[in-house]
Amino acid sequence: MATGHTVKAFDDDLGQLRALVAEMGGRAEQALADAVQALVRRDLDAAVRIVEDDKRIDELEVEVERHAIRLIALRAPMADDLRDVLAAMKIAGVIERMGDYAKNIAKRIPVLSDIKGIEPISILPAMARSVSDMVHAVLDAYARRDAAGAVRVAESDRTVDDFYNSIFRALLTHMMENPHTITASTHLLFIAKNLERIGDHATNVAEMVYYAATGHQMAERARGGDPLAAEEE
């Protein structure tokens, strides 16, 4: 049976694990904000730095995994505690992908030689802010095991999807009217899609946080709509 001593040791270990996940999340959030700023400012040095810094997020994911394995092997946590450890691993995996999307945005910056005339780019920073807010809020909900906060994050994915649909339509119209900007516009389309995907991933994390806090699945209506459905119109 678990003694007070081993419970304390487990809690300390889990706290370290959660701190590593929080550090990963903070880095991914920063990478996202930096990538969109670098895009708008056409800052190639920043773009290189973001790609480089993503390695640290990847390393942190490996650390989370090692820490989790050691924790399971040493402490043999049962039921809810084991679920907490595995949730930390899963959330770390999602954050690693968020970092990849931010890196992907940064990688497109040198390719985009001329985006001055493409108006839809003016909406991207606002979309990125919404996505950044989601990522920040979901990490906060994770740290505080806050189910209501997780629901709010999932609900705000609709705003991000609306942004995506607006940009998608605006870019398509722009491409039809200015066929010479098709290459640049296509890259911007992929960038908007990357932002939309980060929002989806934040929603996935929100669902995990909600489940961990309540033991129930989040209701369907809390989650954002499907941007593909809107693209059809």
Added chain:
Amino acid sequence: MATGHTVKAFDDDLGQLRALVAEMGGRAEQALADAVQALVRRDLDAAVRIVEDDKRIDELEVEVERHAIRLIALRAPMADDLRDVLAAMKIAGVIERMGDYAKNIAKRIPVLSDIKGIEPISILPAMARSVSDMVHAVLDAYARRDAAGAVRVAESDRTVDDFYNSIFRALLTHMMENPHTITASTHLLFIAKNLERIGDHATNVAEMVYYAATGHQMAERARGGDPLAAEEE
């Protein structure tokens, strides 16, 4: 200490876990093949079916997770065994995303009302076959703990990236020459990107299989190039 009896029980449980992962993989592979066939044939019924069937892949991921948690809690596997269980969970997570990409392709089919005149679509089935082969081969390597097979899978990602780059360029040219097909072409671009991403995910699984089989990271050169670099040209 582990007795012969508990080792056998663990091996049976792990075997079941691996069988669930194999079933998931088989379904994702099928969904991918069906989605591209439905796209080329404009088969809307098949598209609906693929989207519906993806739920089963999601359910299987939940089953893998439950099974893994029960296995860890009951058998308290150490070191390599624990790593095997967590690898199965991770691979299941990647396969779930592959299924999502196939579902995503299927969802775009009703949107694509007229793709007859867009020649680059003729390359998509060949690209899909390469991706399908990768998925099949990596599941095979996983089942047989075959490190050399895993390396071959990672190497073949280059072919998929070459396909992607060809389709990317061909679609961009087509859009510039036929601005009225921009909407449809954009959806095809996203479909090609989804296929390319499935190839990336197969490569990720190959890396996990290689690591599990050898205890070493796969050499960098075995992995495919970065399609973004080529898009720049």
